[in-house]
Amino acid sequence: MDFFVQLFTNPVGFYNQHELLIAQIGINAILAIAIFVTFYSGQLTLANAGFMAIGAYTTVIMSLYLPTPLPLNMLAGALLAGLVSVVVGLPVLRLRGVFLAIATIGFVEALRLGVILNVPITGEGQGLHNPTADPLGGILPILISLPVLAYLVWRLTKSRLGQAWSAIREDELAASSNGINVPLYKMIAFIISAVLAGYAGALETHINFFVDPTEYGITRTIQILTFAVVGGTTNVFGPIVGAVFLTALPEIVRQFASYRDVVNGVILILVIIFRPQGIVGRGGLAIIRPRWWIRWRARGRTAAAH
């Protein structure tokens, strides 16, 4: 409880004391947004840890060997992740359900164990020392990126693109009868998700002195998946809430810190069984969104239509 007391009575002290936690929450929330995009289009892809690795390694390697400025390196990392996602997505996105999930896990591990650990430039098993690491300065870009990305993705879900994603998620066959190019829109979701994950990876290197290949494996993938499932994927705020909640939980309840995975597992099972739409699912929003707001929205829409 000290956690909350401090948060409200002494926010500056809180910030100083929990900087790393705050940064980690931000990174995780961006990763949650990344997996949300593919979830929203009805695909369970678990490749995000791999794209994160691409973003992270690209950024650090460029910082080590090229004179380019850091923001450019980070951008390059995100874009390279996007590029790789096209190559991976073309064959993989034809798969569905469990098979898609397995294939993307295969990609993550093949990338980590097959490529990263075998190419000298990545430092192989030792990882890479990051020359530009700046744990304190790194927080600001994270805190700015998160709301911007959340806003962009939120608006994206309202656009023609986002509606096509909803349609594909609900019923692929019907979507194609409405003229939606299903493979294309799935691919777009996959690329956007990869770019976001790559960007999160790049941001994360900024607060760490070290890029460690073990960070980008199955454990990370499952952690990201957990954010989305627990938070709910009806809208973009679900996974963000999930990421914030699950990242902060062990700090809030110190007794749980060592049994953190037990708590995560229990939460995961409880949510999937009793609240499949997630914490912020349909119906969950009703708690946050008061009745008058819904009525007011409805009236505004009716008026606009006439």
Place this chain on the structure above:
Amino acid sequence: MTQQVLNAIFIGSIYALFAVGYTLVFGVLDVLNLAHSAVFMLGAVITYSLVALHGMPFLPAAIIAILVCGLLGLLIEFVALRPLRRRNAPPISALISTIGLALIFVAIVEQATPGTLFGWLWQDGANSVRFPAGTVPNPTYHLAGLTIEGTKLGILITSVVLMLVLGYVIRYTQIGRALRAVAENRRAATLLGINVDRIFASTLFLSSALGGLAGLLFGLAISDIGPYIGRDQVELKGLAVIVLGGMGSIPGAVLGGYLLGLIEVLAFVRFGSNVEAGVAFAALFLVLVLRPQGLFGARLRERL
């Protein structure tokens, strides 16, 4: 080289035994049970705990561990799978709920040290241990220039015998037919009077018992025992195996297990240990993309 191939067969037996349980659940329930690797780990941990902490002889300890793992299978069915089936949840949900159970199982062992809640089960936290020397007799045979350890030979024999028995049961008994009926068409099976829920529970019990056995054999002869042996050593490799063999196919899983063992050994001999680790996933990825029904012919594609 011949020695390496021999090793491939030993490790392949473990993969096959593990993957058979994995694929059995996928074939019958259409669910990927990601807690299977945690049960594998618990099979080794429980046996170790009974032998090293509670002074039990190996054989009864192993039997108890296998039974406990079977019961854990029932736990998986009742906690993570059945509630979702009742709700007609998409199959992906079961994937996630079994991940939840796996997290719990692994964390319980990982956090167990003397004096903690699970101190009676495990005392070494995240560290790895070995069975005390002499837990089982381990004579070494030398044959035509090859070295064969007794325990490894034991693994090979145990797994081959078990897989033959399993194959017989599924092929030629009424229970086996019911299992295949449920795997193929749940509705038709129900209309024949088969209690589908009971078949599912039995499948989970059987699969998890096999997984636990694979784990304890693995800990006995191949590797150290620790909370991460399931997750790091066999979870994803098991996936690769059942994908190679065709998801849901038992003969496919057996062949896939030995094939992966062989591929890994070849990769190791040819390119070194770094490549060996990644080759399973490259294979997994390629097979899914190029031949999602698995490597083997139409006859093996038939499930179970």
Place this chain on the structure above:
Amino acid sequence: MGALLQLTDVRRHFGGVQAVDGVSLEVEEGTIFGLIGPNGAGKTTLVNLVTGYIRSQSGSIRLTSSGGTAELARRPPHAIAGLGIARTFQTLRLYRNLTATENVLIGMHLRRRDDTLQQLLPLRPLMRLSDRRLGEARTLLQTVGLNPDLHGDRRASTLSYGDQRRLEVARALALKPKLLILDEPAAGMNPAEKDRVRELIQKLNADGLTVLLIDHDMRLVMGVCQRIVVLNFGRKIADGPPATVSNDPAVVTAYLGSHAPESASHVPGSEEMDVAIPSKPAASTEPASPLLEVRDLEVSYGAIKAVRGVSFGVGKGEIVALIGANGAGKSTILNTLSGVLRPHSGIARFGDLDLTTAAPDKIVRAGLAQVPEGREILARLTVRENLELGGWARRDRGAAHREIGNLMKQFPILGQRQNLPAGQLSGGEQQILAIARGLLARPRLLLLDEPSLGLAPQMVDAVFEIIQRIHNEGVTILLVEQNALRALEIADRAYVVETGRILLSGTGAALRRNPEVQKAYLGG
């Protein structure tokens, strides 16, 4: 007016089954075109070929419009939609978790410019286009008879069945199609709802839309279509205006089924047996102490009521038939009796067993077995294994084994093929296997769901002869059949089911003479 859609010798088979076997037809622009035929005739396959869900194996499908002629056969579904063909689905395929308005908005996908950038800055003045779309969606909802204020913000899955069907039409219309394909838009509707569907189709056509209508309900199709094509076993058996088609003897046979041939034909794969058909006492009344008793049974799928208060009984030793068109709720009744579906309310008793709560395996063990629609044999198991599983619910394995031996003698085809995977049997052989498998549960009451579905005429004869024979051996039978005349020939009593209700009941012979029955089927 030229042909908007032209099919030439289109073929598609699945394994050994010719689902569509060389069909040619032309849909004139501006008309309502009907495509009818009994269940399994290949109508939906044909629609899936036209809309690109299934690739045709030969033949051409052309769409001719102001923009020129386009060959559809190799295009993906979304491209075909782009050419102006919209469709609805026989089994509803709405975006269930989205609101009605969102469903319609998605239907406009192809007419909507990409507005991603604009959405990033959602200021009122910049949103005029999206407001206009919203207005159009409301108009479309009104067109199909939905109230935008009442239904617009409701999730599609919470709408009533009829409203869901209407919403699907609205979503298809949102494409502004040149051709609208309606796949059974009135299935499962009551007469009043069907009238509204008819009015809607006529209104849309009056506004210049070409409509391709697939339906089982002859009344609806005959009422609105200018031209009709009838399919049976994947082939075109009639083509012409409604009056000609409805009097075509081939069509009447396809719909009502044929009478049994005068001399009982030899059953392929069975021993010649003298089947004496005993003249039955006309038990027109319900049995006093029925083996099976059903009272006020109601069954729903979500918002959709499939069975609405059905009562009937089956006495020991009877054959009782439930007849009626596709989607009337017959199979739903059987599945409820087998415990696979749970009723919303009502009573279903089999002896002392309450079928509304008993587990499916208990029901089989108590002696109520079902031979399901589509046979549902286990294709990957061998014939013998299928039969052995038929005896699953029994304790006397030895006796079951002997019975398998007997059945194989009775149906030599099963004996000859006992080690083949059952999936390799022909449709008729699979049906024999399914019935034999059902008998091995040694049922006191056997439910037979559409045993003649998709079978060639001689095979239908064979199957009915088998039913007759097992009945003579003392098995009580509840038969669900579309082939009404054949079912009525062997039934002691029968019930005509329509849209989840029992319309008529009586002895088989009486119903066979009843003109109402013919009307229920052909809409005469």
